Amino acid sequence: MRKTRTPPTDEGVAAARLAHCKAALVRENRRVTSYDVALVAGVSQSAVSRCFKPGASVSPSMHARVMAAATGLDYIPNAAARSLITRRSNMVAVVLCHVSSLYHPEALAELSRQLARRGKRVLLFTVQHEADVEQVLGDIWEYQVDGAIIAAPLSNEQVQEFERRRLPLVVFNRNVRDRTVSSVLCDQYETGRLLATRLAGAGHRQFGIVAGPEGSALASERRAGACDRLQELGLPAPVVVPGQFDYASGGSGLREIIGTLGRVPDAVLCGNDVMALGCLDTARHALRIDVPRAMSVVAFDAVEPASWLSCDVTTLRQPMHNMALAAADLLTSMIESQGSHLPEKRVFAPQLVEGSTARLAPIRDTWLAA
């Protein structure tokens, strides 16, 4: 232990500078900047910038000094300032309507996850109705996002504005007419066909359909698919009754079908799971129909929650995980390629969830096997 005053070490100098700098920051009420870090580390500001850029050419000693100073100051690079110069915000706009976020909560979570692993964050825009997209477009331009994933129908003009601004766009689970635009979707028409095929293959001949209310484009595509396929197979036309997408509609729909038909149908297709549950309960407990032996009940489209609230309904589900992954991939490559990426549609087949409420023929459709 020497008693003499030790000469100022590098650490000592840095520590003094750090304290001085911290005091100044508080006094002037400023944020910590790369310039402050440079001051404390005794290097230039651009050196600090390089140290935070992965793959930059920096000597180990420089890196160590800068990182020490940065840690001491709690320095984090400012993403806003960076995006100003790089023209990349690393943010992606995701537009959802209120309802679809309720019915398909896993879609957003999965989009967020997939985008995060590609270094992008989700800037969320929600609208009450799908038609309200126009209201958020202005905000989207303003926030300088690198691209957008939109789960709502877009008008021709709206798509055009994305092109004009050269903003990568992926439309999620909606059809866009008369325009070539990148999109990810699930083939609803095929969903209907598939179900009809599998049920017909198992010997069902007379079908009943509890449809949803008019206005749902996706739902009516599914119904058309089923009806077309039944006709192709030479089976009798199904009895179609309307429903309100609620539990009660399922039971009353079934009774109505039986009334019209004069007998119990071989199979009932319900527009969603809620109606399928209602139909199922009425059939089993009120009408004492042996499901699935005397009658099959299937839902056209399952929301994810149906699997945990499950009563084991046979149903078709949109492969949201794959769709989210595809959307993230598609958008990312559009962003990376700076617009040279041509519009691309990725269409997914629905996923059959074989519950215990229907008899199905074994798999023959090659698409399903894929």
Add this chain to the structure above:
Amino acid sequence: MRKTRTPPTDEGVAAARLAHCKAALVRENRRVTSYDVALVAGVSQSAVSRCFKPGASVSPSMHARVMAAATGLDYIPNAAARSLITRRSNMVAVVLCHVSSLYHPEALAELSRQLARRGKRVLLFTVQHEADVEQVLGDIWEYQVDGAIIAAPLSNEQVQEFERRRLPLVVFNRNVRDRTVSSVLCDQYETGRLLATRLAGAGHRQFGIVAGPEGSALASERRAGACDRLQELGLPAPVVVPGQFDYASGGSGLREIIGTLGRVPDAVLCGNDVMALGCLDTARHALRIDVPRAMSVVAFDAVEPASWLSCDVTTLRQPMHNMALAAADLLTSMIESQGSHLPEKRVFAPQLVEGSTARLAPIRDTWLAA
């Protein structure tokens, strides 16, 4: 109609400048800036800035000229550049874990809506498990958000880091121990007490509880509330059996309770709706118990989807809409007040959904009436 060459009008000049500017933008591959607008409108750049600032002092003619030029150029102010100088990004970080986004999808949608009407957008961060929050904190600092709403438990150090960075924080639906931090939550203990009170008041004496798996802090608080209240009322201790939060657990749990008790209990409390549905189906269809006359079945906590997949279970629901509104309000005022806002807890009472699976005493609890 004069045949002579007309002198250049203001509109003519502006149109020419617009065309010239547009060409330059494409040639130099630049973005449209306020400077371009100024050039076309023939005014200064700061004038353009003022025209886009609500409540600034600008003459009508100036406003008109600038807006015309801006529209012609598709100009939108750049939020990143603005936030650099104003130190306001108008973005709020929302951190969710994957699971809660599935069970309470309406929470995020409502948060987004409420924040939007206050001029803030949601920058979404999702984590697989609640313990992974640490991973996204770095990103939160980087993106210069104005505040954060976090639906995950935070450690003492993590809360401290928010304070150090003076970043407004609201913890959503989680308890934070040993720290005064603003939070919005639903009183789980009271949820349990309330249910016990209302059922006891209707004459139920012997209770059974199908609990969830260990590890859910919220669920065990609810159970404790129910048990404490039953003891206070001098009723026999409930039979508690474990469950896995799935449909099957409800039925097997009920059978186990009956086995232990040697008779059918007066009321069964299930840890969530899925188990309540399972319990209900087993009771009604397999054991032929008259619900609710011979036995009441209630769920402790309902997720929103239970209402559409509803089998009309009597249950308690967390008032997510109110909670989201409160969180948005709380965070906004913390942001506006620049940190002078003291930490504040907002605790909500659970909301009783009176289905048809239980007999309940009339309302006496003053809190419920509120």
Add this chain to the structure above:
DNA sequence: TTGTACGCGTTATCAT
């Protein structure tokens, strides 16, 4: 490898 100097697009301050 490191430092200098400039620009990204805006708002804010201060004259006029």
Add this chain to the structure above:
DNA sequence: ATGATAACGCGTACAA
């Protein structure tokens, strides 16, 4: 009411 000028915090040519 309007215009000149200085920040905001960073990335990146370019020179050394």
